[in-house]
Amino acid sequence: MEYKPTIGLEIHVQLSTKTKIFCRCSTEFGAEPNTNVCPVCLGLPGVLPVLNEKVVEYATKLGLALNMKINETSTFYRKNYFYPDLPKGYQITQYSIPIASEGFLKIRTERGERKIRIIRGHIEEDSGKSIHTGDITESEFSYIDFNRSGVPLMEIVTYPDIETPEEAYEFLVLLRKTVRYLGVSSGDMEKGALRCDVNISVSKGKSLGTKVEIKNLNSFRSVRRALEYEIKRQIEVLEKGGTVIQETRHLDEKTGETKPMRTKEELNDYRYFPEPDLPPLVLTKEYIEEIKKKIPELPAEREERFVKEYGITREYAHEICASKSLADYFENAVKLSNKPKEIANYLMVNISGYMNEKGISIEEVKFKPEYFKDLLDMIDKGTISKNIAKTVIAESLNTGKKPSVIVKEKGLIQITDTDAIEKAVDEVISENPKPVSQYLNGKTQVMGFLIGQVMKKTRGKANPKIVSGILAKKLNTMKK
Amino acid sequence: MEIKNFTIEDLTRLTKNGKVSVKEIAESVIKEIEKNEDTIHAFISIDKEKILKNAEELDKKEKKGKLYGVPVAIKDNMNLADTETTAGSKILKGYISPYTATAVEKIINEGALIVGKTNMDEFAMGSSTENSAFFKTRNPVNPEYVPGGSSGGSAAAVSANEAITALGSDTGGSIREPAAFCGVVGLKPTYGRVSRYGLIAFASSLDQIGPFAKNVKDAAIMLEVISGFDWHDETSVNREDIDFTSLIGEEIKGKKIGLIREVSDFQIQKEVKSSLEKTANLLQKSGAEIVDVSIPHLKYALPAYYIIAPSEASANLARFDGVRYGLFSEGKNLRETYEKTRTEGFGTEVKRRILIGTFALSAGYYDAYYLKASKVRRLIEKDFEKAFEKADVLLTPTTSKTAFKIGEITDPLEMYMNDIFTIPVSLAGLPAISIPAGKDEKGLPIGMQLIGKWFAEKELLQIAYALEKGLK
Numbered sequence: 047m048e049y050k051p052t053i054g055l056e057i058h059v060q061l062s063t064k065t066k067i068f069c070r071c072s073t074e075f076g077a078e079p080n081t082n083v084c085p086v087c088l089g090l091p092g093v094l095p096v097l098n099e100k101v102v103e104y105a106t107k108l109g110l111a112l113n114m115k116i117n118e119t120s121t122f123y124r125k126n127y128f129y130p131d132l133p134k135g136y137q138i139t140q141y142s143i144p145i146a147s148e149g150f151l152k153i154r155t156e157r158g159e160r161k162i163r164i165i166r167g168h169i170e171e172d173s174g175k176s177i178h179t180g181d182i183t184e185s186e187f188s189y190i191d192f193n194r195s196g197v198p199l200m201e202i203v204t205y206p207d208i209e210t211p212e213e214a215y216e217f218l219v220l221l222r223k224t225v226r227y228l229g230v231s232s233g234d235m236e237k238g239a240l241r242c243d244v245n246i247s248v249s250k251g252k253s254l255g256t257k258v259e260i261k262n263l264n265s266f267r268s269v270r271r272a273l274e275y276e277i278k279r280q281i282e283v284l285e286k287g288g289t290v291i292q293e294t295r296h297l298d299e300k301t302g303e304t305k306p307m308r309t310k311e312e313l314n315d316y317r318y319f320p321e322p323d324l325p326p327l328v329l330t331k332e333y334i335e336e337i338k339k340k341i342p343e344l345p346a347e348r349e350e351r352f353v354k355e356y357g358i359t360r361e362y363a364h365e366i367c368a369s370k371s372l373a374d375y376f377e378n379a380v381k382l383s384n385k386p387k388e389i390a391n392y393l394m395v396n397i398s399g400y401m402n403e404k405g406i407s408i409e410e411v412k413f414k415p416e417y418f419k420d421l422l423d424m425i426d427k428g429t430i431s432k433n434i435a436k437t438v439i440a441e442s443l444n445t446g447k448k449p450s451v452i453v454k455e456k457g458l459i460q461i462t463d464t465d466a467i468e469k470a471v472d473e474v475i476s477e478n479p480k481p482v483s484q485y486l487n488g489k490t491q492v493m494g495f496l497i498g499q500v501m502k503k504t505r506g507k508a509n510p511k512i513v514s515g516i517l518a519k520k521l522n523t524m525k526k
Numbered sequence: 527m528e529i530k531n532f533t534i535e536d537l538t539r540l541t542k543n544g545k546v547s548v549k550e551i552a553e554s555v556i557k558e559i560e561k562n563e564d565t566i567h568a569f570i571s572i573d574k575e576k577i578l579k580n581a582e583e584l585d586k587k588e589k590k591g592k593l594y595g596v597p598v599a600i601k602d603n604m605n606l607a608d609t610e611t612t613a614g615s616k617i618l619k620g621y622i623s624p625y626t627a628t629a630v631e632k633i634i635n636e637g638a639l640i641v642g643k644t645n646m647d648e649f650a651m652g653s654s655t656e657n658s659a660f661f662k663t664r665n666p667v668n669p670e671y672v673p674g675g676s677s678g679g680s681a682a683a684v685s686a687n688e689a690i691t692a693l694g695s696d697t698g699g700s701i702r703e704p705a706a707f708c709g710v711v712g713l714k715p716t717y718g719r720v721s722r723y724g725l726i727a728f729a730s731s732l733d734q735i736g737p738f739a740k741n742v743k744d745a746a747i748m749l750e751v752i753s754g755f756d757w758h759d760e761t762s763v764n765r766e767d768i769d770f771t772s773l774i775g776e777e778i779k780g781k782k783i784g785l786i787r788e789v790s791d792f793q794i795q796k797e798v799k800s801s802l803e804k805t806a807n808l809l810q811k812s813g814a815e816i817v818d819v820s821i822p823h824l825k826y827a828l829p830a831y832y833i834i835a836p837s838e839a840s841a842n843l844a845r846f847d848g849v850r851y852g853l854f855s856e857g858k859n860l861r862e863t864y865e866k867t868r869t870e871g872f873g874t875e876v877k878r879r880i881l882i883g884t885f886a887l888s889a890g891y892y893d894a895y896y897l898k899a900s901k902v903r904r905l906i907e908k909d910f911e912k913a914f915e916k917a918d919v920l921l922t923p924t925t926s927k928t929a930f931k932i933g934e935i936t937d938p939l940e941m942y943m944n945d946i947f948t949i950p951v952s953l954a955g956l957p958a959i960s961i962p963a964g965k966d967e968k969g970l971p972i973g974m975q976l977i978g979k980w981f982a983e984k985e986l987l988q989i990a991y992a993l994e995k996g997l998k
Contacts, residue, residue: 085624088850089850090624090850090851091611091618091726091727092724092726092727093723093724094723094759094760096757096759096760097760128844130847130860133850134841134844134845135841135844135847136841190849315888315889317841317884317888317889317892318887318892319837319838319841319887319892322729322731322761322838323727323759323760323761324760325760
């Protein structure tokens with residue numbers, strides 16, 4: 047019998063509101079330390095928290111998008127612990143009744159569709175950030191930046207439904223897509239807008255193994271690596287007849303190994319109790335319905351629709367829907383010219399390639415969605431060839447000029463004038479006696495070469511269909 | 527002029543029509559302070575130069591505002607920008623507020639002349655002001671006695687004419703008990719009536735700012751100034767009824783005054799008992815009807831309070847760790863720094879309550895203590911709800927005994943008993959007022975407490991005023 051891993055995730059999603067959860071300070075990332083602060087988020091004596099309405103809206107949105115039940119009444123609690131970057135000595139969070147509970151996300155994996163259930167989603171405030179001089183255990187003193195103190199978070203906790211590192215990765219990818227679609231979080235892990243802790247155990251039988259927590263994973267790749275390593279490690283321990291210790295570990299990014307946390311953190315009793323400064327959060331059914339209406343089509347649904355409605359491949363649909371703006375771009379282009387397959391192809395091959403090379407997003411791409419109609423119309427009319435189209439896209443990506451303008455300026459209009467083409471064909475025939483005689487002797491495959499020569503002569507501007515027609519006609523007359 | 531002869535009403539009439547300048551008032555208050563402060567010690571911080579300077583500035587301004595030129599003292603747990611705010615604790619010695627509490631701001635906006643910040647039991651924990659980290663305040667009626675607490679400095683300041691009116695805060699009786707001990711009027715509004723923004727929290731679900739005054743009408747004027755919704759405080763209530771003075775002077779015929787049956791289960795000083803009877807009779811004579819009501823869970827109020835308040839305090843006081851402001855006592859490592867700072871910074875009573883609260887919230891004890899106490903609190907609320915079906919206001923003594931001598935009570939439990947009649951009211955979040963009702967054999971003031979329905983301060987003050995008139 048094989049070992050089966052059981053994995054659960056705890057994800058902190060930073061909600062991208064302009065101001066903090068309990069005061070009006072900016073949440074801007076990367077500001078000069080301790081500049082986005084006020085008496086409230088510094089926890090000065092006498093201050094009180096005032097809940098930011100936008101945080102409630104964003105959390106409700108995300109809860110609904112994760113198929114969760116929004117609780118009409120939820121409550122705030124104080125989670126007590128001492129740490130220098132926690133200015134009040136407690137964190138305001140939700141405990142017994144969170145804003146959202148019981149949901150799921152369906153992910154696509156090698157084993158097909160998998161439903162990962164979600165236990166809860168609750169809102170809370172972030173702490174400040176400690177910056178240690180060197181290693182935490184040896185640091186002589188530390189700095190604290192309170193800019194992050196009071197930044198809104200929604201913590202999403204999954205059931206231990208995940209069975210492979212790949213599934214954990216896919217879940218996170220879909221979650222990130224979802225928050226970005228909703229516009230409730232940047233989802234940037236490197237900026238701390240998405241933080242993930244994992245719980246992992248392995249066992250052979252039905253009963254679960256001992257759970258190990260891995261904290262502070264700072265990329266999706268790290269999550270996968272940490273889980274892969276940890277599964278291997280736990281199996282090895284068990285195989286050798288040992289027991290897995292319940293502990294908190296972290297991933298050493300250099301070696302890819304997980305190691306026990308080195309902090310002398312004692313077992314904390316957080317002494318949760320209801321936050322007396324905040325009345326229960328009460329949401330009406332109407333409010334929840336209003337928010338529901340504001341939720342856009344989510345990535346999984348959209349992907350499905352793209353496959354069905356536009357007939358593009360699953361791979362393309364998946365890639366295009368990975369980003370809402372990319373999918374919006376695609377649909378805008380399709381709406382105008384109604385050639386989804388061609389657009390998907392140009393988008394994923396030519397434009398995507400350019401974006402990767404330059405490291406830019408679709409919003410920064412100069413080739414506008416409406417350019418597709420302009421471009422595809424020219425192909426249809428035979429004004430340019432598909433080959434030339436690629437050149438035009440490349441040019442437009444650099445200059446932002448409309449394809450028809452580029453074609454005109456660069457003289458890329460396809461030569462449909464048969465006289466000009468005939469002249470070129472004649473020249474090619476006289477310049478290439480050997481291939482011509484080969485053709486005449488039945489080696490018809492040299493036709494491609496001869497067409498290429500004509501195209502070269504016309505600098506790609508000749509209509510290939512007309513070229514091959516004229517060439518065939520002329521060669522056939524020579525046969526007789 | 528002699529400041530002691532004036533109420534808010536008299537004084538503002540003179541200041542507004544220019545008969546008396548604010549500077550004259552300031553000089554007169556300073557005279558009283560110079561006369562009394564060496565004995566009374568009502569203030570933690572007071573700056574005579576500043577009082578005069580502020581008075582001069584007020585004189586230059588338009589003569590308007592409900593408190594124009596009125597000297598007001600402020601309990602030192604309320605923030606006033608650019609001044610020291612200590613909450614009576616060593617841990618905040620030298621702490622300068624970067625902002626002003628809403629209630630204080632409202633007073634300033636009405637033209638008040640801030641006199642200074644008054645002494646208090648450290649973090650409002652106490653009933654005698656003996657727990658101040660700095661010095662003890664004495665009762666102006668008899669300096670051998672405590673002024674009560676925790677707002678003892680504010681009560682003493684008004685009683686000694688060092689201010690016309692003052693702000694205090696009441697968590698379990700901290701306005702009403704010192705008012706009773708010092709022979710002044712003290713009002714604790716309904717929870718949510720006054721913004722707590724800028725008040726250094728002791729127990730957030732109970733704390734409420736309220737006024738000390740020389741009479742009921744002044745207290746009503748002060749409430750009109752400080753009450754109202756504040757977006758900074760989500761527990762402050764948005765209500766239209768902000769008039770507390772218009773019923774003052776109206777007769778109270780037909781009003782039902784409830785006497786709580788269970789009050790007599792407690793030991794009450796005989797003069798206090800007879801004052802209660804006398805008060806009830808007076809109200810009856812004014813046409814009110816005396817009814818018998820029951821608060822069956824009254825005796826559980828004190829134990830419930832001493833779980834809930836310390837629990838909240840244990841979290842509220844966690845921020846005083848020396849990291850960002852206040853006393854900092856460096857140890858070998860972080861933990862030791864916390865320990866040293868808090869050991870040196872907090873007094874015995876504060877430590878005791880932090881420990882009680884921390885214990886009550888601990889895993890395994892939460893249900894037995896905090897949760898149980900919260901349930902008791904609900905039951906007490908329900909008891910009051912029922913009592914108010916029969917009565918318009920309830921009448922009890924404010925305290926079972928008059929003031930005690932400084933140093934007389936050393937047992938904390940005995941000290942806690944001072945608040946047996948005020949604490950149930952706080953747990954229910956009700957408004958209540960203490961008004962002077964005679965003196966005992968030693969000449970110490972007796973206070974009577976009138977408890978109103980939730981947000982029924984207008985009616986409460988109407989009845990209190992009638993009673994005050996009758997007692998004179």
